[in-house]
Amino acid sequence: MPALYDSIGTGYNATRRADCRIVDCIVELLDLAPGRRVLDVGAGTGSYSLALAERGYEMVALEPSSVMRDQAQAGVPVTWVEGTAESLPFPDGSFDGAILILCIHHFADKPAAFAEVRRVVSSGPIVIFTYDPDAIDSPWLFHYFPAFRTQIRGAFPTLSTLGEAFRCTDSISARPFPLPHDLVDGFAGAAWRYPERYLERDFREGTSAFRQTDPSLCEEGLATLERDLESGAWDVRFGAIRSLQEYGHGYTFVTIKPPKSVVGGHSAALPAPFCFARKDNGSNR
Numbered sequence: 001m002p003a004l005y006d007s008i009g010t011g012y013n014a015t016r017r018a019d020c021r022i023v024d025c026i027v028e029l030l031d032l033a034p035g036r037r038v039l040d041v042g043a044g045t046g047s048y049s050l051a052l053a054e055r056g057y058e059m060v061a062l063e064p065s066s067v068m069r070d071q072a073q074a075g076v077p078v079t080w081v082e083g084t085a086e087s088l089p090f091p092d093g094s095f096d097g098a099i100l101i102l103c104i105h106h107f108a109d110k111p112a113a114f115a116e117v118r119r120v121v122s123s124g125p126i127v128i129f130t131y132d133p134d135a136i137d138s139p140w141l142f143h144y145f146p147a148f149r150t151q152i153r154g155a156f157p158t159l160s161t162l163g164e165a166f167r168c169t170d171s172i173s174a175r176p177f178p179l180p181h182d183l184v185d186g187f188a189g190a191a192w193r194y195p196e197r198y199l200e201r202d203f204r205e206g207t208s209a210f211r212q213t214d215p216s217l218c219e220e221g222l223a224t225l226e227r228d229l230e231s232g233a234w235d236v237r238f239g240a241i242r243s244l245q246e247y248g249h250g251y252t253f254v255t256i257k258p259p260k261s262v263v264g265g266h267s268a269a270l271p272a273p274f275c276f277a278r279k280d281n282g283s284n285r
């Protein structure tokens with residue numbers, strides 16, 4: 001079956017680049033020494049693989065779409081592998097850690113994918129950057145594109161589903177990531193302070209949210225947004241957001257690690273209520 005991003009991934013690099021604040025969080029949450037071997041699952045065009053390679057990690061980028069792999073920067077110290085998360089072409093315990101950046105909502109079989117990632121990472125950390133569907137507030141974007149809310153609820157696993165997927169043999173913690181206003185990675189929520197950017201085709205085409213939504217619904221939302229920006233109605237209703245430095249859209253880091261009780265290779269499964277810790281860092285949602 002052709003990879004989804006073979007059809008929606010063209011031009012991805014035009015607006016999608018690694019943001020250093022996201023990279024800082026990944027490095028902090030991985031908590032691995034430079035030189036360790038890290039798998040980037042659903043690596044896309046490899047911008048986060050490259051950023052981590054520049055921080056000293058040995059990076060392997062796994063990506064199913066040739067359209068995405070072909071946009072990767074040449075001559076950088078990243079090993080590319082074609083494949084899907086559901087069937088990782090690596091032996092057990094091949095990596096010291098793994099990152100999954102804005103990709104788990106695309107997995108066809110999430111439980112299989114998570115089991116595979118745990119298999120190849122063995123006891124190392126797994127850092128996921130995703131959208132927490134339970135954290136959906138009412139960003140203005142959903143006022144114009146209500147289909148996004150349904151899309152998020154259908155595609156992004158809740159944090160408790162993630163907890164179940166890893167079967168609570170791991171400790172799982174969540175850290176909301178309020179979006180800085182000047183993010184350089186143009187994913188769907190990134191331009192929350194700059195509604196005009198959503199009128200730009202290049203920006204929209206870098207996001208699966210727009211590319212996977214019924215074009216007639218997108219056109220309808222865009223026409224209303226454009227009209228509201230011209231008339232000033234957008235600013236009257238939502239303009240206060242233009243003075244914020246960051247906004248808690250619902251994007252969240254989830255870190256999965258073996259329990260601290262692992263001693264000599266034995267781990268105790270933690271009862272469900274104790275294995276999930278949400279770390280709230282004061283986002284504005």
Ligand SMILES: C[S@@+](CC[C@H](N)C(=O)[O-])C[C@H]1O[C@@H](n2cnc3c(N)ncnc32)[C@H](O)[C@@H]1O
Pocket residue numbers: 003004005016041042043044045046047048062063064065068083084085086100101102103106107108208
């Ligand atoms: C939004 S892009 C994110 C790419 C990259 N992680 C980044 O942050 O720039 C989602 C990526 O997940 C990949 N993907 C989709 N289904 C996948 C699967 N089953 N296994 C691995 N990757 C998958 C897509 O091909 C796409 O490159």
